[in-house]
Amino acid sequence: MVLCPVIRKLLHKRVVLASASPRRQEILRQAGLRFEVVPSRFKETLPKASFPTPPAYAVETAKQKALEVARRMHQKDLRAPDVVIGADTIVAVGGLILEKPVDKQDAYSMLSRLSGKEHSVFTGVAIVHCCSRDGRLDTDVSEFYEETRVQFSELSEELLWEYIDSGEPMDKAGGYGIQALGGMLVEQVHGDFLNVVGFPLNRFCKKLAELYYPSGREDPRPAQSHQGRGGRAEDGGERTQAAGPEEAVSNRTGHSPPPFPTGLLELVDSFKASKALFTACKLKVFDLLKDGAPLKAVDVAGKLGTSACGTGRLLDACVALGFLQKTDRGYSNTETANLHLTSDGRVLPPTGRPRGMSVGRGRAGHGVRVCLSDPLLFQASCAHSEETRLGLLRAMHSLAKLTARHVATAFDLSRFASACDLGGCTGALAHALAREYPRLRVTVFDLPEVLQHVAGFQPDGPRTEQVSFLPGDIFEDSLPEADLYVVSRILRDWPDGKVHELLSRVARACKPGEATASTSLLQNLIFV
Numbered sequence: 001m002v003l004c005p006v007i008r009k010l011l012h013k014r015v016v017l018a019s020a021s022p023r024r025q026e027i028l029r030q031a032g033l034r035f036e037v038v039p040s041r042f043k044e045t046l047p048k049a050s051f052p053t054p055p056a057y058a059v060e061t062a063k064q065k066a067l068e069v070a071r072r073m074h075q076k077d078l079r080a081p082d083v084v085i086g087a088d089t090i091v092a093v094g095g096l097i098l099e100k101p102v103d104k105q106d107a108y109s110m111l112s113r114l115s116g117k118e119h120s121v122f123t124g125v126a127i128v129h130c131c132s133r134d135g136r137l138d139t140d141v142s143e144f145y146e147e148t149r150v151q152f153s154e155l156s157e158e159l160l161w162e163y164i165d166s167g168e169p170m171d172k173a174g175g176y177g178i179q180a181l182g183g184m185l186v187e188q189v190h191g192d193f194l195n196v197v198g199f200p201l202n203r204f205c206k207k208l209a210e211l212y213y214p215s216g217r218e219d220p221r222p223a224q225s226h227q228g229r230g231g232r233a234e235d236g237g238e239r240t241q242a243a244g245p246e247e248a249v250s251n252r253t254g255h256s257p258p259p260f261p262t263g264l265l266e267l268v269d270s271f272k273a274s275k276a277l278f279t280a281c282k283l284k285v286f287d288l289l290k291d292g293a294p295l296k297a298v299d300v301a302g303k304l305g306t307s308a309c310g311t312g313r314l315l316d317a318c319v320a321l322g323f324l325q326k327t328d329r330g331y332s333n334t335e336t337a338n339l340h341l342t343s344d345g346r347v348l349p350p351t352g353r354p355r356g357m358s359v360g361r362g363r364a365g366h367g368v369r370v371c372l373s374d375p376l377l378f379q380a381s382c383a384h385s386e387e388t389r390l391g392l393l394r395a396m397h398s399l400a401k402l403t404a405r406h407v408a409t410a411f412d413l414s415r416f417a418s419a420c421d422l423g424g425c426t427g428a429l430a431h432a433l434a435r436e437y438p439r440l441r442v443t444v445f446d447l448p449e450v451l452q453h454v455a456g457f458q459p460d461g462p463r464t465e466q467v468s469f470l471p472g473d474i475f476e477d478s479l480p481e482a483d484l485y486v487v488s489r490i491l492r493d494w495p496d497g498k499v500h501e502l503l504s505r506v507a508r509a510c511k512p513g514e515a516t517a518s519t520s521l522l523q524n525l526i527f528v
C-alpha cells in the first residue's frame with residue numbers, strides 16, 4: 001500500500017538506496033517504495049571541522065554516499081539508475097559530532113557524554129536524479145536534513161556497560177538505538193522518531209512532493225527551480241543539472257513534454273513485478289531460503305539448476321519487491337515471504353502466470369463443474385493434475401484465511417443464528433465466523449469435488465462443530481436453510497445473467513428478515 005501518493009511517482013523509476021542500514025531499508029519499504037539496495041563505499045571521513053554546522057556535514061556525507069553509488073553503477077552498466085537515495089545520521093552534542101563507535105570504550109565515552117542531557121540527531125538526505133547520455137552521467141542533487149532532539153536519562157555505570165555489552169550500540173550513531181533496548185535510555189523525543197532511527201520519512205515525502213508536484217499541482221512534472229538543489233560539475237564527464245528530473249528533458253527539446261503516462265507505466269511495472277513473484281514461487285525460491293542460512297545467487301542457481309546471472313536478477317527483483325533481503329552473506333526470506341510465499345502458506349496459485357485472465361467463462365467441459373469459491377481458477381485447474389488443483393485450493397485457503405477475520409468482523413452478524421457460506425470452499429471464512437459469533441452455526445455449501453479436500457485444510461484455530469459442510473451445486477440443488485447467506489467471492493466471475501439467476505435463487509431461499517452478505521477481497525458490500 002502506498003499512502004503517500006508522491007511515492008507512486010517513483011514506482012516506475014529504477015530507484016537505488018545507497019545504504020546498508022537495515023533500518024532505512026525497512027522504513028522505505030514500509031512506505032511502499034520499490035528500490036534496489038546498493039550500499040555506498042564512500043568513506044565517511046570528511047573533515048568535520050570544515051563544515052559550519054553538524055547537519056552540513058551529514059548532508060554532504062549523504063550526498064557523497066549517493067553520488068558514489070550513482071557513478072559506480074553508471075561505470076558498471078553504462079546506465080545509471082534513475083534515482084539514488086543517500087542518507088547519513090549523526091548525533092551532535094555540545095558542538096561535537098558522534099558517529100558509530102569504533103569499539104566498546106568509544107561507545108562508553110559517547111553514551112556517558114549523552115547521559116542526563118539533551119542532544120540532537122541529524123539525518124542528512126540526498127536524492128540524486130541521474131541520467132546517462134552518450135556515456136556521460138548527469139546528476140541532479142536535492143538535499144535536506146531533519147533534526148530531532150532527544151533527552152537522555154542519567155545513566156549509571158552499570159546500566160551503561162550492560163547496554164554496551166548487549167552489542168546494540170556498535171552500528172549506530174551516538175552508540176544507541178532508540179528503536180530497541182536504547183529506547184530505555186531516552187526520556188523525551190522532540191521531532192520525527194524515524195529521523196533518529198535513520199530516515200526522516202515525513203520530510204522525504206514532502207521533498208518528493210516539492211520535486212514532483214511543484215506549487216501544489218498534482219502533476220508529475222517537476223518545478224522550474226528547486227530549493228536546496230544543485231551540485232558541482234564533476235570530472236569524468238559528469239554534469240549536474242540545475243533543472244529537475246523530467247524538466248531537464250523538456251529543456252533539451254524546447255517543447256513541453258506530453259503528459260507523463262504514469263498509470264500506464266505503473267501497470268507495466270506491476271506486470272513485471274507479478275511475473276518476478278510468480279517465477280520465484282514456481283522455482284520454489286522461497287522454500288529454498290526458508291529458515292536456512294542466507295545463500296548467494298550462485299548457490300541458489302546451483303540448487304535450482306538455473307543460470308547464475310538470471311537467478312541473481314530474479315533475486316534482486318525480489319529484494320526490491322520486499323520478499324527477500326540481501327546482505328553480504330547472501331539472500332534470505334523476509335517475514336512476508338516466510339509466511340505467505342512458501343509452498344505451505346502460499347497465497348498464489350501454483351502456476352507461472354496469474355490465472356483467470358485467459359480462460360473463458362462458463363462451466364468446464366471436463367466432467368468437473370465450477371468451483372464456487374473462484375470459478376475461473378478452479379475450472380482452469382480441472383484440466384491439470386490433482387497436484388495443481390490442490391495447489392489452487394491451498395492458495396485460495398491461504399488467501400481466505402488472511403482476510404477471513406476482517407470479513408467476519410466487517411458486519412455485526414450477532415443477530416443471526418445460522419449462516420450458509422455459498423461456495424465456502426475449505427471453510428476458512430466459516431470458521432472465522434464461528435469464532436466471532438459463538439452461537440452462529442455455519443454451513444459451507446460447495447461442490448463435492450471441492451469439499452472432498454476439506455479434511456486436508458486446517459482452519460486458523462480449532463475445528464468447531466458450529467461449522468458443517470454440505471456438497472451441492474448452487475445453480476441446481478436446493479440451498480440449505482439459513483438466516484444469512486454469504487456469497488463471498490462467487491458473484492464477480494459470472495456473466496450478469498448468471499449473477500441474476502444466482503441472486504434470485506438466494507432471494508427465494510431467504511425468509512423475510514434474512515440477509516445476504518457479499519464480500520470481495522478488496523471491498524465489503526452488504527445487500528439486505
Ligand SMILES: Cc1cn([C@H]2C[C@H](O)[C@@H](COP(=O)(O)OP(=O)(O)OP(=O)(O)O)O2)c(=O)[nH]c1=O
Pocket residue numbers: 018019020021022023024039040044065087088089090091100121171172173174176177178179182196197198
Ligand atoms: C541514533 C540512532 C542511530 N541509528 C542508526 C541509523 C544509521 O543506520 C546509523 C548511523 O550510521 P550511518 O552512517 O548514517 O548509516 P549506516 O552506516 O548504518 O548505513 P550507510 O552508511 O550504508 O547508509 O545509526 C539507529 O538505528 N537508531 C538510533 O537511535
